[in-house]
Amino acid sequence: KLKMEVKVSKIFEKYKTWVCSSHETTSQFESTVRILSYAISARSEDSVLSELLYSASNLLVLLNHSILRQTARLKENVPLPQKRIEMCLAIIEYSEVFLELATRKLRGNSGKWLMIVCIHIAKSALRLLLLLKHKSGIQASPAVPLLNRKKELDEKAQQTDLSLEPFLASSADPDKKAPDTFTLKRSGKVVRTLSATPPLNYRSWQLPEEPLKETSKKQLNFDTSPTPLNKHRLWAEGLHISRPLIHLLSLYKFGLKSWKPWLLASAIDISSLFMIGDPDDLTPKERVELKRRCYMLLLYLLRSPFYDKYSKMRIALLMQVIAAYVPGARYIVGPLLNYLPTWQGIYGYVWAT
Template sequence: MADVLERVFQKYKQCVLENPQNIGKVESACRMMSYLISGKSHNSLILSELLYSSSNLMVLLNDAILQKATKIVPKVSMSQERLMYYVTLTEYIEVFVELAARRLWGEIGSWVMITAIQILKAALRFLLLFYYKSGIQPSPPVPPVNRETFDAALLHEFPKNGEPDLPDDDSGDDDENQDNLLQLKTFTLKRSGRVMRRLSDAPPLHMRDWKLPAKVKETDKNPESTVPSILNTQRMCAESIHIMKPITHLLSMYIFGQASWKPWLVACGMDISSLSAMGNPEELNTQERGELRRRTLMMLYYLFRSPFYNRISEAKIILLLKILADNIPGMSLFLKPLMEYLPYWQKVYFYIWST
C-alpha cells in the first residue's frame, strides 16, 4: 500500500512540476466552488469551509513541491520549517474545525476547540520567536509563493524524476542557466532582430501581456532578502503582545462575558500597543514591513467585531452596502449576497478574531 501511495505521489509531483499554471487553475476552481455552494443548504457553510480549507492545503502542498524543485526559497532548519508549516496548517483549517466542533458538540465544544487552537498557535509562535529568532512572523508563516516564478517554461528542462537539472546555489552559473532557459521561451526574428515569445510558452489568456519572460528576481533567489531582522527588546515585547492577544481576548471574554466591551477594548489596546512599539518599519526587511501593513489594515476588523458591530457599525455598514447596490449598476450581484452572508460570517470566531 505504501508503495502505491508513493508512486501516486510521484506522479502527482511530476504533474505539478510540468503544469504549474494548470494546477493553479484547479486551485482557483476549488476556491471558487467554496464560494458558490455557501448558503445553498443547511450544511453548505461547513461544506464550503471544508472545500476552501482543502484548496488552501492543496496550494501549500503544490508550493512546497515547486519550492523544493526550484531551490529559490531561503533555507531554514528543518525543525523551524516544520513548526512554520504546523502554524500554517492550523490557520488553514481553524474555521472548519470551529464549525465542525459546533455541529458535533455544540457551542461549548466549539469554544473548547477555539481555545485549544489559539493556545497551540501561540505556543508555536513563541517557540519560533524566542528559540529560532524568526523575527516578525507573517500570517500565515508560509505564505503562497509567486507562481509566475514557476511557469511551465522555467520548468521545461526538468527530468522525469521531478528534480530540476539546475546547478547548485554556490556554483556561480545561475545567470548562465537562466539565459539558457529564456532562450527556450523566446526566438529572434532574422531580419529585424526582435526577440519574441514562443506561442507554446505563452501564459494563460488572462495573464498574457506584451512583455518578454523575465529572469527570476534576485530578491526571490537571495536568502538575505528574507532573513528575519534581529529584534531589540522593545520589538520582542511588541511581537509577544501580538501573539498573546488572542488568548488574552478569550480569557477576558470568559471573565466579563461576550457582550461586554472590555474584551473588545483589551484586544484593540493590545493591537495598538504592539504596532506602536514596533517603531520605525524602515529598519525591517520587506516581508516584515508588509506584515506590519497587514496588521494595520486588520484594525478595520474591529468595525465587525462584537459588541462594536452589533451596537454601532452594523446598521451603518448595511445601509452603505444597500446604497451602493441600488445606485451602481451590477454591484447588487455582489453586494446583496454579501449582506445576506454577513450575519453568518460575523458569528464565526475565526473569521474575525483569528489574529
Template sequence: MAADTTEWKIKKLIQDLKDQYSKTVRNNPDTVAQIESAVRILSFLVAGRFENGEILSELIYSASNLLVFLNDSVFKAASKYVSKVVNVTKEKIKRWLTVLEYTEVFLEMAAKKKWGTKGAWIVITIIQIMKTALRFYVLVKLDGGIGSTPAIQPVDREILKTAEDEHDNLEDAWDEEAAYSAQEKTFTLQSSGRQIRTLQAAEPGMRTWGVPESGTQSPQNSVLNRKRKMLNQPASKLTKQRKWAEGLHIARPMAHLISMYISGLDSWKPFLLACGMDVTSMYLMGDTKDLNAKEKAELKRRNMMLLYYLMRSPFYDKYTKMRFIAIFRFIAQYVPLSGFIIRPLLEYLPTWQRMYFYVWTL
C-alpha cells in the same frame, strides 16, 4: 520479516505516489492553477444551497487553501531559486500553523454543529492555545522574528519557474536583444553628433536619454530577481523591544479569550484589551526601515487589520452594523448589477460575524 516487507512496500507505494503527484504538478502548472481556482469558486457556489451548506462551503474553501499550500510546496521544492531549509524544526512548526490557520473556521463551525456553542468555544480555545504556544516557541527558542498570517504565505509562482526551457528562452531572448548594436537603439543629433536613446529603447518608467549599455538586465528579469531574493530573506534579528512587541501580538488572542470568559461576550473589556495590545505592539515595533520586505508587508497588513475592530462586537453591534447595512443596501439599489454581489453578502454577514475565527483571526 513479512511485516517488515509489507511496511516497506507501503512506504514505497506512498513515496511513488508523492513523486508522481509532484511530477504532474510541476509539468502542468496552468492546469493546477485552474483546478485550484475551480475548487475555490465551488466553495462560494455551495454556500446556502444545501442543508449544512455553510459547513460544506467552508470545508471546500479550507481544502482549496490546503491544495494551494501543497502545490506551492511542490513548486518551491523543485525551484532552484529557493534556498534549502536550514532549520527543519521551524519549518515544520510553520507548516502546522499554516494548516491550523487554513482549517480553524471549518473546525469551529463543525464543532458548533456537533457539540453546540460550548463545544465550539472549547475547540476555539484549544486551537488558540496551540497557535500561541507554537508562535512563542518560534519567537523565543528559534529566533523566528516577525511572524506572518498564515505562517507560510502563498507564493507568486511566476518566480518559481522550474522548467529549464522557460528560463533558457528568457535568457536567450534577452541575450539576442542585448546583442543589437547601440546604433539601433539610438539616433544621432545632426548638430552635435551626440547619440541619444530612442523612446522605444527606454525601459518602462525610466525615460533616460543615455546610450543603452550592452548586457543590461531586462526589466522583467530584474523584477523577477528582486522577488526571488525576497524568497530567501532570513528573519531580521529583533531587538528586546521588538520581541516584546511581537510577544504582545502573539498573546493577544489568548488574552482576549480569557477576558471574554471573565467579563462576558457583551463586555467592552475584551474588545478594549485586544485593541490596546494591538496598538501597543505596533507602537513598540518602531521604525521599520531596517526590516526586510516580507516583514514590512506583514506589519502593513497588521496596521490594516486594525480596521477589523469596526466589525468586532460590541463595537459592531452598537455602531457599525446598521450603517454598513444601510450603505450596502443603497449601493445594491442604485448601482447596476451590484445587487448580485451585495445581496448574498448581506445574507451571509450575520453568519460571518458570528464566527470567532472570521472576526478575531490573528
C-alpha cells in the same frame, strides 16, 4: 500494509510529476475548488461543507507550492526545524474555521469554544517557539508565504536547467558561472547557450536577464533573513502573539457582551504596533506584514459589541444604498448582507490575527 504504502507513494509521485509539468492547470483546479466553496456558501446553509472545501483548497495550494519549491530548488533562508513548525502553523491556520464550525455542529457552543481555545493555544505556542528559539522576527500570516508561481518559477527556469542541474557540476571553479548567452559574430544576434536552456514546460522563449548586482539582489530579495528584534520589539511581537489568548480569557471572565475584551484586545494590537516603531530598518516582508496588521485594525468595526451597537445598521444602510444606485450591485450586495451575520458569528474570521 507495505503494498498499500508503495501504492500511495507511487500515486503521490505521479501527482508531483503532474503538478510540476502543468502548474497552470493546477492553479485552475485550485481556483475551481475555491469558487465551488463560495457557490455552496451562497446557495446552501451548510457552512461546514463550504468551509471544508475552502480549507481543502488552501491546503491543496500549500501542498502544491511545497512540491514546486522543492522541485525547482528555490532557496529558502529557513532551517528545516523552523520550516516544519511553520508548515504545522500554516495547516492549523487554514483549517481552524472548518474545525470551529464542525465542532459546533457536533458538540454545540461549549465544544466550539473548547476547540477555539485549543487552536489558539497551539498557534501561540508555535509562534512563541519560532520567536524565542528560532529568532524568526516579525512573523507573517499565513506562516508559509505562498509562491508567486509564474514569477518565481519562470525566473528560476531562465537561470538554470531544472532537470539537469544536479549533473552540471563541473570541476572548474565553482564560483565562476558559465555565460547563459553568446553573440553570433556575423549577425550580432544574442542566442541562449544549450546549458542555459530550461525544460520544455518551463520555457518562456525569452533570453535570460542579466545577473543583478549584490546590492540589487538584497533590495529585491523577499526571503532575506529576519531582522533581529531588540527588547521593545520582542515584547511587541510577544504581545501580538498572545493577544488571542488574552482576549479569550477576558471573554470567559467578563462575558461575550462586555466591552472590556474588545477594549483590551484593541489596546494590545495598537500598543504592539507602536512598540515596534519605525519600520525603515525592517525587511520588505516584515514591512508588508506590519501594513497588513494596520489594515486588520479595521476588523474592530465588525467585532462585537462595537458591531452590534454601531456598525451593523450603518453597514446595512450603506449596502442598501449601493444596491439601489449602482447597476447590478444588488446581485453582490444581497448575498453579502445575507452572509454577514454568519461570518460575524465565526470567531476564526472575525478575530483573525
